[in-house]
Amino acid sequence: MQRIPEKYELEKAYKSLKSHVHLTPVLTSNYFNRCSGATLFFKCENFQRMGAFKIRGALYALMQLDKHQRTPGVITHSSGNFAQALSLAASMMGISAHIVMPHNAPEVKKAAVREYGGIIYETGSTSLTREKEAERIRIEKGLTFIHPSNNRNVILGNATAAMEFVHQKSDLDYVIVPVGGGGLAAGTALAVAYYGKNCQTIGSEPFEADDAYRSLLWNKIEYNKTTNTVADGLRTFLGDENFPIIKKYMLKIIRVEEKEIIDTMKNIWERMKIIVEPSSAVALAAVLREKSQFQNKKVGVILSGGNVDLKNLPF
Amino acid sequence: MQRIPEKYELEKAYKSLKSHVHLTPVLTSNYFNRCSGATLFFKCENFQRMGAFKIRGALYALMQLDKHQRTPGVITHSSGNFAQALSLAASMMGISAHIVMPHNAPEVKKAAVREYGGIIYETGSTSLTREKEAERIRIEKGLTFIHPSNNRNVILGNATAAMEFVHQKSDLDYVIVPVGGGGLAAGTALAVAYYGKNCQTIGSEPFEADDAYRSLLWNKIEYNKTTNTVADGLRTFLGDENFPIIKKYMLKIIRVEEKEIIDTMKNIWERMKIIVEPSSAVALAAVLREKSQFQNKKVGVILSGGNVDLKNLPF
Numbered sequence: 001m002q003r004i005p006e007k008y009e010l011e012k013a014y015k016s017l018k019s020h021v022h023l024t025p026v027l028t029s030n031y032f033n034r035c036s037g038a039t040l041f042f043k044c045e046n047f048q049r050m051g052a053f054k055i056r057g058a059l060y061a062l063m064q065l066d067k068h069q070r071t072p073g074v075i076t077h078s079s080g081n082f083a084q085a086l087s088l089a090a091s092m093m094g095i096s097a098h099i100v101m102p103h104n105a106p107e108v109k110k111a112a113v114r115e116y117g118g119i120i121y122e123t124g125s126t127s128l129t130r131e132k133e134a135e136r137i138r139i140e141k142g143l144t145f146i147h148p149s150n151n152r153n154v155i156l157g158n159a160t161a162a163m164e165f166v167h168q169k170s171d172l173d174y175v176i177v178p179v180g181g182g183g184l185a186a187g188t189a190l191a192v193a194y195y196g197k198n199c200q201t202i203g204s205e206p207f208e209a210d211d212a213y214r215s216l217l218w219n220k221i222e223y224n225k226t227t228n229t230v231a232d233g234l235r236t237f238l239g240d241e242n243f244p245i246i247k248k249y250m251l252k253i254i255r256v257e258e259k260e261i262i263d264t265m266k267n268i269w270e271r272m273k274i275i276v277e278p279s280s281a282v283a284l285a286a287v288l289r290e291k292s293q294f295q296n297k298k299v300g301v302i303l304s305g306g307n308v309d310l311k312n313l314p315f
Numbered sequence: 316m317q318r319i320p321e322k323y324e325l326e327k328a329y330k331s332l333k334s335h336v337h338l339t340p341v342l343t344s345n346y347f348n349r350c351s352g353a354t355l356f357f358k359c360e361n362f363q364r365m366g367a368f369k370i371r372g373a374l375y376a377l378m379q380l381d382k383h384q385r386t387p388g389v390i391t392h393s394s395g396n397f398a399q400a401l402s403l404a405a406s407m408m409g410i411s412a413h414i415v416m417p418h419n420a421p422e423v424k425k426a427a428v429r430e431y432g433g434i435i436y437e438t439g440s441t442s443l444t445r446e447k448e449a450e451r452i453r454i455e456k457g458l459t460f461i462h463p464s465n466n467r468n469v470i471l472g473n474a475t476a477a478m479e480f481v482h483q484k485s486d487l488d489y490v491i492v493p494v495g496g497g498g499l500a501a502g503t504a505l506a507v508a509y510y511g512k513n514c515q516t517i518g519s520e521p522f523e524a525d526d527a528y529r530s531l532l533w534n535k536i537e538y539n540k541t542t543n544t545v546a547d548g549l550r551t552f553l554g555d556e557n558f559p560i561i562k563k564y565m566l567k568i569i570r571v572e573e574k575e576i577i578d579t580m581k582n583i584w585e586r587m588k589i590i591v592e593p594s595s596a597v598a599l600a601a602v603l604r605e606k607s608q609f610q611n612k613k614v615g616v617i618l619s620g621g622n623v624d625l626k627n628l629p630f
Contacts (some may be wrong), residue, residue: 014338025340046588047342047587047588051588162522172483266625269590269625270625271368272362273361273362273589273590273591273621274588274589275588275589275590276588310581310584310628310630312583313625313627
């Protein structure tokens with residue numbers, strides 16, 4: 001088992017990233033307060049650079065590379081935000097980023113990666129195919145592999161979002177975070193444990209991709225047989241770096257139905273006038289589903305990102 | 316000709332509204348700075364109560380009514396944001412709001428008016444029909460008519476958005492505002508003239524509804540023969556209360572094509588992750604169209620509102 005990161009390591013990540021990422025705002029909504037019976041605070045990582053928290057982890061992981069690793073460049077496999085995040089972070093640091101993406105990834109996502117200077121390799125759509133292809137290219141070109149979520153420095157970088165959050169709102173009772181590959185979830189749980197005051201982290205997941213819920217239940221990393229969820233950022237599974245942190249510091253995971261995700265997403269757009277992706281709506285949907293637990297509590301909701309294809313909305 | 320409001324009248328409106336409306340944030344965007352060559356600041360009235368600046372004017376107009384006017388209630392005709400704004404403002408003050416709307420107004424807008432407690436009267440879709448019906452009901456019920464834009468107190472209330480803006484960013488060179496019925500445009504021009512430091516107001520309009528542009532050109536209120544624009548909030552025309560203010564204090568009006576409006580709106584959604592309505596995109600589209608004027612200038616853009624029908628997007 002990996003050693004759980006200590007407080008000074010989060011401190012270091014925070015100081016390193018501070019001047020390179022946006023301090024994203026915290027919004028409130030009278031409407032959702034009325035709906036939930038809680039007092040809600042929304043940490044708007046959809047306003048983060050490249051539209052999601054992922055730039056934090058990507059950039060911090062690259063900052064930790066030595067000169068010999070930086071020169072040839074880095075590689076990852078991702079069909080989503082991490083592909084963009086690593087491309088942008090690498091271009092900020094003058095490093096090459098090689099991205100293995102499924103050939104059927106949306107054109108809008110490939111275009112974003114290219115815009116940030118990432119070099120795309122198209123491959124099959126299963127994660128096994130992508131992993132093998134990434135490994136082949138890594139060896140061939142002498143690159144460093146950066147996993148999108150199961151990487152200690154990625155977790156530390158991602159933790160800085162919740163560090164900001166509990167600093168901006170120091171009296172939160174809960175922070176609710178979506179759980180995908182576990183990189184944001186683990187970072188959030190760490191930050192809340194070290195910097196929160198009587199605050200606990202709760203995860204949220206679609207029923208259709210509830211691997212993390214089952215992982216906590218059976219005390220071992222579980223996988224998804226199907227991932228038939230609109231929350232495309234949450235189809236991945238945990239790893240040995242983030243699972244121990246989630247197990248130790250996450251109170252529980254609330255699962256939500258697809259209809260709840262879509263309705264909540266539409267409601268956030270209509271009421272708050274901000275664009276969030278389905279994965280972000282999962283966190284608020286969890287609070288609305290299990291209202292009783294949150295009555296009169298101060299609840300922080302992490303809106304993880306806002307990258308959506310406007311031509312292909314789920315509502 | 317009406318007397319142009321003086322500074323102390325804006326001061327009074329600001330004090331009256333301060334605790335009843337949101338102090339909306341000012342956002343920035345590196346992307347649009349790069350696109351325009353200017354340094355842009357966006358005043359986010361899309362985050363205002365009921366999703367648009369209109370609550371400011373509606374509420375301030377109602378605050379000025381005496382007891383004998385408040386008891387029977389108020390009436391307006393509007394197919395858009397002012398219908399919602401007057402309904403919400405009236406419900407906040409315990410006054411009845413009667414709203415004459417075209418029978419073909421989108422169901423989503425009627426639902427919003429009802430939600431805020433407004434009483435709807437459906438009528439024909441021409442403005443003449445609506446005006447006549449509103450006048451009939453006004454007399455029958457002894458109501459006070461509140462015009463959506465050509466009302467002195469509505470203009471004063473709307474002015475508070477730009478008063479906040481030039482306070483939040485005191486070194487703006489220009490403030491760009493969309494021109495519809497002229498209520499926001501006149502309020503903004505007044506606020507910038509009285510509180511800006513070497514700052515000027517520029518209007519923006521679709522070519523397809525350029526009545527205000529022609530009004531400035533011919534020095535009399537002009538109308539639109541057709542209003543074939545996606546910017547549904549800008550199809551109306553000026554009036555005797557707001558035209559003298561616009562004439563005196565607005566530097567000029569920039570007109571934009573429909574494609575520019577739609578592209579800019581989509582770009583704002585995708586890049587800034589905020590929801591704005593087409594009318595708001597007109598203001599930024601004007602800056603992007605006439606870039607040369609704004610090079611290295613500090614330009615404030617008023618994003619007037621964010622009420623859109625997600626089922627019926629123009630892109």
